[in-house]
Amino acid sequence: MSDQRTGSADSSAAIEAVWRIESTRLIAALVRVVRDVGLAEDLAQDALVAALSQWPESGIPRNPAAWLMTTAKRRAIDQFRSMQRRDRGYAVIARDQEGEAVTIDIVGAFDHVEDDVLRLMFICCHPSLSPEAQTTLTLKLVGGLTTAEIARAYLSTEATIAQRVVRAKRTLADAGAALEEPDLAERANRLVAVRRVIYLLFNEGYSATSGEHWMRPALCDEALRLGRILTTLVPKDAELHGLSALMELQMSRLAARSGPDGEPILLLDQDRTRWDATHLRRGLDALDRADALSAERGVHTLQAAIAACHARARTAESTDWVLIAELYEQLARSTGSPVVEVNRAVALSMAYGPAAGLTLVDQLVDLPALRGYHLLSTVRGDLLDKLGRHEEARLEFVRAAALTQNHRERTLLLARAGRLPDAL
């Protein structure tokens, strides 16, 4: 009956593993009780410290989640009683405990787990926070990443991230975020914010905007995990399934999108046998679910549908570019984004020839929103190259290389400019 670990199992690693699995719902449940994100996290941390000191001796308890929850709640009550502090969070606990024995309802502690985790996500993506603070806090509190791990993922320092977290928590406290009970309409708004934050995280991992590396898979994994959690919490939200589909489909190409030296390989040049079949299947399934839930495709679902066109094509040559161009047109209509128009131009060129693409691109070059956008120059260079206008193409590639922030991409662009035949 003993739960003691034997053999070489490293107990601190095992405890950390429990923490990884439990921290989200623990913090989420504590936020419900104490209505303060900072306090909830402190209490959860206290419980972790207690586990680290007690479990190596006692072994991991039969129900570690309940143990952590009990410990955290006791800690809260103890603190309240000894310090007689009257701040909001403690007062709430005190009120909850009035007329009750100190024994805490452990069975009921996680009864609201879906609501709790969703509330925590809403708080982390609160409108009072900057996108940067939203993603950091989401990684920390919902993803359960340590400050050091977040710093590594963002190529930042622990001090910077820690400071960002502290500031974000203060902003949330000032805004009373944890005290809010968003109504149905506000929940819909918040869900939009949560989806945006998850995709921001994914993109930061998938196409690293800065630094030596082309991508940071750890961030992609986290975003996918958050997407999985969220589709469990809000299963009827079509666009969430669309977002999951999009991330899964993009993720399926992760291995194929860089060469042996880490250099990027563009979609059409990728070895499709290296696309991950599991991600691909999960992506297509999620897209089907999104389509089954709603006849109208949201932005993420449309992007997923485009990714699915690539996923379904066995070879680059068999890609259905006519359909892709159509989907980009729908996407451009619902986003009004000139960047989408650049992609539509590529699709048009593939479906109807480079001249068709260039016609659209030339309409875009003067848009203020696209000034300094390196992909526009890359695309224009590519189309000019295909039309045999090499000198103009070279200028565009050099311009794109100067505009991109990514070292790898710059190398690729300059190499491409260098390979063009000399104009005489």
Next chain:
Amino acid sequence: MRFMTMIKSDESMPWGPPPPALWEAMAAFAKEGAINGTLIEQAGLGSSAQGAIVSLANGSITVIDGPFAESKELIGGYAVTEVRSKEEAIELGRRLLQIHLDNWPGWEGSCEIRQLFQDNGEAGPS
């Protein structure tokens, strides 16, 4: 990191068939896995009587229909999990067995936990 967890036990079930409480606890466990994002997929396997073994030995391939002669340690089901360390996969395996201990008197068996190779464009699995 992705792991495959295979649960193995004696197919003849000398301790009797799984009680309804086990299914309830397993469903709750699967829900937990969905909410914390660790569970990618899971499935139970049919009995070996419905299966077959195709083997290659001494240069020839033979097919033997189930039930399998060796039934003490048969895979009864599997789960694919996405976790951040092997310890996390072990902890999930421990919980799975705890559910059996709590809900299926007499049951004995084991969880085999194996990392799935993943080609994510980085260096191979450590």
